[in-house]
Amino acid sequence: MPTYRLTVRYDGTDFCGWQRQKNGPSIQEALEDALGKVAKQPVICRGAGRTDAGVHALAQVVSIELPRVLPDKALVYGVNNHLPDSIAVMDAQLVEDDFDARHSSSGKLYRYQIWTGKIRSPLHTRNHWHVGHPLDLDKMRQAAAVLVGRHDFRAFRAADCERQTTVRWMKRIEVTVPPSDPEVIHIEVEGTAFLKHMVRILSGTIVAAGRGKLTTEAIAELLQSGDRSKAGQTAPALGLVLVRVDYGRREGP
Amino acid sequence: MPTYRLTVRYDGTDFCGWQRQKNGPSIQEALEDALGKVAKQPVICRGAGRTDAGVHALAQVVSIELPRVLPDKALVYGVNNHLPDSIAVMDAQLVEDDFDARHSSSGKLYRYQIWTGKIRSPLHTRNHWHVGHPLDLDKMRQAAAVLVGRHDFRAFRAADCERQTTVRWMKRIEVTVPPSDPEVIHIEVEGTAFLKHMVRILSGTIVAAGRGKLTTEAIAELLQSGDRSKAGQTAPALGLVLVRVDYGRREGP
Numbered sequence A, B: 001m002p003t004y005r006l007t008v009r010y011d012g013t014d015f016c017g018w019q020r021q022k023n024g025p026s027i028q029e030a031l032e033d034a035l036g037k038v039a040k041q042p043v044i045c046r047g048a049g050r051t052d053a054g055v056h057a058l059a060q061v062v063s064i065e066l067p068r069v070l071p072d073k074a075l076v077y078g079v080n081n082h083l084p085d086s087i088a089v090m091d092a093q094l095v096e097d098d099f100d101a102r103h104s105s106s107g108k109l110y111r112y113q114i115w116t117g118k119i120r121s122p123l124h125t126r127n128h129w130h131v132g133h134p135l136d137l138d139k140m141r142q143a144a145a146v147l148v149g150r151h152d153f154r155a156f157r158a159a160d161c162e163r164q165t166t167v168r169w170m171k172r173i174e175v176t177v178p179p180s181d182p183e184v185i186h187i188e189v190e191g192t193a194f195l196k197h198m199v200r201i202l203s204g205t206i207v208a209a210g211r212g213k214l215t216t217e218a219i220a221e222l223l224q225s226g227d228r229s230k231a232g233q234t235a236p237a238l239g240l241v242l243v244r245v246d247y248g249r250r251e252g253p
Helices: A027-039 A074-082 A138-145 A198-210 A214-223 B027-038 B072-079 B137-147 B198-210 B214-226
Strands: A001-011 A056-064 A087-095 A105-113 A150-154 A166-174 A184-190 A240-247 B003-010 B054-064 B086-094 B103-114 B147-154 B168-174 B184-191 B241-248
Touching: A001 A027, A027 A056, A027 A074, A027 A087, A056 B054, A074 A087, A087 A198, A105 A198, A138 A184, A138 A198, A166 A198, A166 B198, A184 A198, A198 A214, A198 A240, B003 B027, B027 B054, B027 B072, B027 B086, B072 B086, B103 B198, B137 B168, B137 B184, B137 B198, B137 B214, B168 B198, B184 B198, B198 B241
Parallel strands: A056 A240, B054 B241
Antiparallel strands: A001 A056, A001 A087, A105 A184, A105 A240, A150 A166, A166 A184, B003 B054, B003 B086, B103 B184, B103 B241, B147 B168, B168 B184
């Protein structure tokens, strides 16, 4: 059956996350419903990243199989007609049959967004964590420098994460201030694969460093000990954006 | 009575505009209700700009009189406690008694935001106009260059605008692409005063130029003739943001 690679953008505020669940509307469900109407038969979506409730995506990648070949444009516009304003298929491409959005992926880029103003900002509420304390950029960058690279990240995962191997490679962790919005901080995290809640715990840890609550020594120690209780809090889901999913040859250190 | 100058930020999506109205919730009403709770008596708000339904503000300026002096911080945090997430007082300052947010203002900066992608973008829906047609930046800039300056803008106002004088000074009209978001176009309009719907009609006209539907000659002619029917459409309210209100000596050409 023809396989398509869809690029999907969403505002995750009103959803219980990517994955279909019983307790609320999911992105997957909305997308499968819309695709089903266009394909006129049930369609199953495979997402590259299982984003949590409230997490957003600039470019989630989704693989689907359709009963027949459809022109890319017809597919995009047709499906978008059946989706709410908060979800859209930005692009569709016919790909090799063996393409799987999740397993073919060679890496992902996430961005964690922080509003640093003292007062909450109504134009940032939906997709920025309002920390409400001063953050020291240098300390955040020093923390990021300790965390980047290939490490055992077992201290940086949700309690119910069941992965056997907890070594992951973070290719880049960068702390930046967008010139157009100087009261915002972005933490960009690029890696080959992630554990459950990993980017949110990394971000919470970098924020704790920026507040002077965790030294770089403590963070290095944390990577050694693997003690989750000593890492930063899990940063709120609403600040997280899945920016890009990469495909291609897998690199590794 | 002590007079305060408040800086107020809001996401206008769910409001019928700045001004108190019978047909829906207004920013003014929400703010007056919250201030009334803190001041323990009714408070009247004067806004610098009467933003339309759906228009946002990064920094609307509001003047109020309070029965007694309150510490700025207590005022800000107290009022924000009673406001919905979509509105916040970002700053409060005790000012001279004769300060009036509207009449003391010497100018305003508005930004009109456009999403230029072919497909609608769920992360831009709330505050960008999705034009859905290719826009020529050079043509938009040429149109802006014709409109900037001191002109009779009677072709650029709502049908029910009752102002006697229609000459206004646009100090700057700039068309830019934010480097962080290359599929977005901003039209920044800075002027001493505006007619009803003026920034939205200016933006609609600049977009029409960008689509090749209005030449710079036609726009120059429009300023001469004052014929509203020949200007561009009134751009949708949701793309407009009141960025800044200026106070100080009034300049003029």
